[in-house]
Amino acid sequence: MDSDDDFVASEDDSGNESNTGEDEDGLNVALIDSEPTGSSHVDGNDRMEIEEEFPYEILTTEQIVQHMIDCIKEVNTVVQLPPTITRILLNHFKWDKEKLYERYYDGDRKMLFSEAHIIDPSETTSQKEIKKYLHNGMENCVICCRDLPTSMLTSLACGHRFCRDCWVNYLTTKIMEEGMGNKISCAAHGCDILVDDQTVMTLITEPKVKLKYQHLITNSFVECNRLLRWCPKPECSHAVKVQYVDFQPIKCDCGTVFCFLCGENWHQPVKCDLLKKWRKKCDDDSETSNWIAANTKECPRCNVTIEKDGGCNHMVCKNQNCKTDFCWVCLGPWEPHGSSWYSCNRYDEDEAKAARDAQEKSRAALQRYLFYCNRYMNHMQSLKFENKLYASIKEKMEEMQQHNMSWIEVQFLKKAVDVLCQCRQTLMYTYVFAYYLLKTNQSIIFEDNQRDLESATEKLSEYLERDITQDNIVDIKQRVQDKYRYCESRRRVLLQHVQEGYDKDLWEYTVKLDKV
Amino acid sequence: MASMQKRLQKELIAIQKEPPPGVSVNPANIGPNLTQWIVDMEGASGTLYEGEHFQLSFKFSPKYPFDSPEVTFIGSNIPIHPHVYSNGHICLSILSEDWSPALSVISVCLSIISMLSSCKEKKRPPDNSLYVKTCSKNPKKTKWWYHDDNV
Numbered sequence: 001m002d003s004d005d006d007f008v009a010s011e012d013d014s015g016n017e018s019n020t021g022e023d024e025d026g027l028n029v030a031l032i033d034s035e036p037t038g039s040s041h042v043d044g045n046d047r048m049e050i051e052e053e054f055p056y057e058i059l060t061t062e063q064i065v066q067h068m069i070d071c072i073k074e075v076n077t078v079v080q081l082p083p084t085i086t087r088i089l090l091n092h093f094k095w096d097k098e099k100l101y102e103r104y105y106d107g108d109r110k111m112l113f114s115e116a117h118i119i120d121p122s123e124t125t126s127q128k129e130i131k132k133y134l135h136n137g138m139e140n141c142v143i144c145c146r147d148l149p150t151s152m153l154t155s156l157a158c159g160h161r162f163c164r165d166c167w168v169n170y171l172t173t174k175i176m177e178e179g180m181g182n183k184i185s186c187a188a189h190g191c192d193i194l195v196d197d198q199t200v201m202t203l204i205t206e207p208k209v210k211l212k213y214q215h216l217i218t219n220s221f222v223e224c225n226r227l228l229r230w231c232p233k234p235e236c237s238h239a240v241k242v243q244y245v246d247f248q249p250i251k252c253d254c255g256t257v258f259c260f261l262c263g264e265n266w267h268q269p270v271k272c273d274l275l276k277k278w279r280k281k282c283d284d285d286s287e288t289s290n291w292i293a294a295n296t297k298e299c300p301r302c303n304v305t306i307e308k309d310g311g312c313n314h315m316v317c318k319n320q321n322c323k324t325d326f327c328w329v330c331l332g333p334w335e336p337h338g339s340s341w342y343s344c345n346r347y348d349e350d351e352a353k354a355a356r357d358a359q360e361k362s363r364a365a366l367q368r369y370l371f372y373c374n375r376y377m378n379h380m381q382s383l384k385f386e387n388k389l390y391a392s393i394k395e396k397m398e399e400m401q402q403h404n405m406s407w408i409e410v411q412f413l414k415k416a417v418d419v420l421c422q423c424r425q426t427l428m429y430t431y432v433f434a435y436y437l438l439k440t441n442q443s444i445i446f447e448d449n450q451r452d453l454e455s456a457t458e459k460l461s462e463y464l465e466r467d468i469t470q471d472n473i474v475d476i477k478q479r480v481q482d483k484y485r486y487c488e489s490r491r492r493v494l495l496q497h498v499q500e501g502y503d504k505d506l507w508e509y510t511v512k513l514d515k516v
Numbered sequence: 517m518a519s520m521q522k523r524l525q526k527e528l529i530a531i532q533k534e535p536p537p538g539v540s541v542n543p544a545n546i547g548p549n550l551t552q553w554i555v556d557m558e559g560a561s562g563t564l565y566e567g568e569h570f571q572l573s574f575k576f577s578p579k580y581p582f583d584s585p586e587v588t589f590i591g592s593n594i595p596i597h598p599h600v601y602s603n604g605h606i607c608l609s610i611l612s613e614d615w616s617p618a619l620s621v622i623s624v625c626l627s628i629i630s631m632l633s634s635c636k637e638k639k640r641p642p643d644n645s646l647y648v649k650t651c652s653k654n655p656k657k658t659k660w661w662y663h664d665d666n667v
Contacts, residue, residue: 143581143617144519145526160618165519170617173582189616189623 054248056260057241061218064228064239068221071095079104084196085121091182092116095225117185117194119157141166143187154203156195160188167203171195175209181216231256232263247271268426269498270433273513278432282373294363297355299324300331331355372435379428382461386421389464393417396468403470412481416464419484423457423491433498438508442501449494456487520580524550527621531555539625551576554590555625563633570595572628573604574621584615586656587624596638599631603648605655606631607641612656 059067072086075097079086092115093099103112113120138147141163148163155161162170170187174180184195197217204210222228222239231238231252240250242260249266251257258265262272270278296307299315302322306315313328325334397410430450437443460483468476501507528550531541538558545554553574559565571591577583589595589604599607610619610627641647651658 143523145523146519162618166617169519169582173579177583187616188618189610189614191616 054246055243056248056250058231058250058253059228059239059241061237064218064222065214067241068218071097075100082121084198085118088118088182088194088196089116091220091224095221117192118196119193121157143170156186156193156199158186158188158191158193160186160191162187164203168205171200171204172206172209175200175204175213175216179216181213182220229260229263232258232265265425267429267432269495270429270436271502274436274509274511275429275432277511278435281369291366294359294366297328297331297359300326300333369435372431376428376431379424379431383421383424383428386417386424386461389417389420390414393464400468400473403473405473409477412477412484413464416460416480416484419487420457420460420464423453423460423487426491426495427454427457430494436509436511438510440506440508442497442506446494446497446501449490449497453487453490453494456483456490460484460487520576520578521550523581524576528553530620531622531625536622536626536629538629539622553621555621557625557629559595560629560633564635564638565595565632568593568595572625574624581617581620584611584656585621585624586654587611587628588655595632596640597632597635598637598639598641601641601644601647601651603651605647605651605658612658 068087071090072083075090076083076086078101079089081089089100089104089112090097093103110120137150139150139153139161140147141153141161143162143166146163152163153161154164154167167187171184174184182194184200185191186193186195197213200213201210204213219230222230226245227242228239229242229250231240231250231254233252233254233256236252236254236256238252238254240252240260242248242250246260248260249257249268250260256265259267259272262276264272264275267275292305296305298305299317299319299322301324302317302319304317304319304322306317308315308328314334315326315328317324317326326332327334393413393416397413400410400413401407427450430446430453434443434447434450437446460480463476463480463483466472466476498507528541528546531539532543535541538560540556541553542556545556547553553576555572555574557570557572559568559570570589570593573586573588573590575586577586587606587608589600589606594600594602594604601607606628608627608631610616610624647658
């Protein structure tokens with residue numbers, strides 16, 4: 001066992017390891033050594049560390065705006081259009097500048113501009129000259145019906161002129177009431193030319209409306225840009241910017257750790273598509289119907305659903321219009337059974353057998369789902385409790401500092417809770433992964449890894465519950481440190497094994513997945 | 517508010533001076549502050565609605581014309597049309613999403629006349645009974661789903 005512990009400890013970065021009697025762990029590290037893919041552990045570890053350096057930046061709202069401006073500038077040096085038009089074009093192409101260049105230089109520009117709902121800036125706007133001149137330089141605004149000096153009216157490139165007050169009212173209604181930002185079109189009926197941001201920002205003076213507009217524009221910039229994602233925490237206004245799209249954890253400045261691909265809490269080892277299927281399964285009532293299939297039968301005549309909760313197998317349907325007599329076991333008519341149910345002569349008939357098989361299947365499927373679901377829920381629940389643990393640990397740490405320990409010496413407790421939470425989270429998602437996994441040699445190894453991590457995690461949790469006294473403090477510290485290091489390493493081994501399986505395409509699933 | 521009054525005043529004068537064919541406004545049917553109008557409409561000759569008389573109710577919010585008016589058929593004769601529900605609600609895009617402040621009572625009336633005139637078969641919308649049972653009193657609260665653009 002000592003050598004096994006060595007193997008585990010050697011993966012630790014800290015040099016403060018020890019091999020104190022941890023025999024009760026019953027860890028089966030030998031299994032991992034002997035697994036076919038075991039040899040690549042070190043490689044996997046190295047690669048994993050590189051992956052941990054997945055480059056990303058957390059941006060504040062101001063930085064997002066700056067990033068947007070930079071993108072526009074960059075494109076502008078190439079296409080040489082007014083920035084407001086570039087922004088609308090970029091937005092049209094979901095901020096994919098390559099696509100924009102391609103269409104701009106290869107395609108029909110006229111078509112491009114009309115698809116993006118803008119007027120080609122190279123076209124002279126003079127053709128749509130002001131027609132509604134009244135006498136002495138006055139012009140009528142068709143919205144408010146006032147005659148105003150021409151200078152009070154303005155239009156987009158499409159030439160539909162309205163007075164400034166009406167523009168402000170129109171834009172304010174669209175922004176504040178309809179929550180529109182990018183898609184506000186000209187106020188004229190049937191005109192689809194989009195209002196550019198500069199027009200909005202010069203016309204609108206009320207700060208509240210301006211702010212909302214900026215927010216809407218930034219939001220659409222982030223939402224349609226594939227290299228950006230908002231932090232999913234509701235009150236957090238940061239976004240993350242990556243250099244390439246990948247299944248990677250992002251740690252926001254607010255502390256939330258989420259998956260870049262789907263924005264859910266980081267859910268390694270299970271991937272987004274399976275997690276989504278799982279969530280849907282948990283939410284919808286597919287399991288309700290499974291329960292019905294597993295625990296009830298249908299009346300062979302009127303098909304009403306019956307749950308048998310006792311009594312003999314001679315069934316009389318309670319449906320007043322049916323009242324069929326039948327046998328619960330074979331679902332055939334009761335008559336031939338006579339008084340001796342045990343000689344149920346239809347027992348081996350194919351039809352009845354098929355019905356029973358189907359029921360068995362539903363029953364097994366339900367049991368299987370409940371098995372994984374219970375464990376998933378259990379870890380989720382425990383994870384919630386561990387968050388409470390932080391508070392009590394803090395107290396403990398203060399208490400220990402009064403027992404002649406320095407601040408730095410008691411930090412191991414917080415670290416232990418961190419590890420505990422990480423392990424709980426990983427374990428929770430391993431059950432989702434396992435639910436969809438077909439049984440293979442690899443899945444057996446996976447389940448062994450899962451079991452080891454689970455038992456180690458439970459032990460760590462137990463240690464943290466123990467009372468710390470002056471007598472046992474040194475011992476406890478040693479045990480807790482050993483245990484969390486062990487947990488960390490088990491977690492790493494499990495995740496690496498799953499990752500290896502992904503890389504080598506070893507996992508087989510019980511459901512079909514769309515190949516990405 | 518003041519601009520809304522002024523605009524409605526102008527619109528009222530315009531519709532009385534040059535009403536679209538078949539449309540008339542009785543000054544007695546104009547509510548206080550011009551916020552509620554009842555417009556009379558005759559079915560155009562040569563169409564399925566020839567000789568029929570309809571009444572349209574217009575309600576204007578203080579945000580008019582930036583907010584669309586609430587327009588419904590009222591009275592004893594609700595036209596039987598695939599886009600008109602038996603409670604008088606009208607499924608017409610310019611009354612909700614496609615509303616523009618540059619539109620007016622006259623342009624709404626013209627759209628409705630043209631909607632009626634192009635009808636080839638008098639029938640209620642397919643979901644009429646369910647809609648009438650479940651809808652809000654205000655048609656503007658309905659998330660319209662436009663069946664087709666042809667009629």
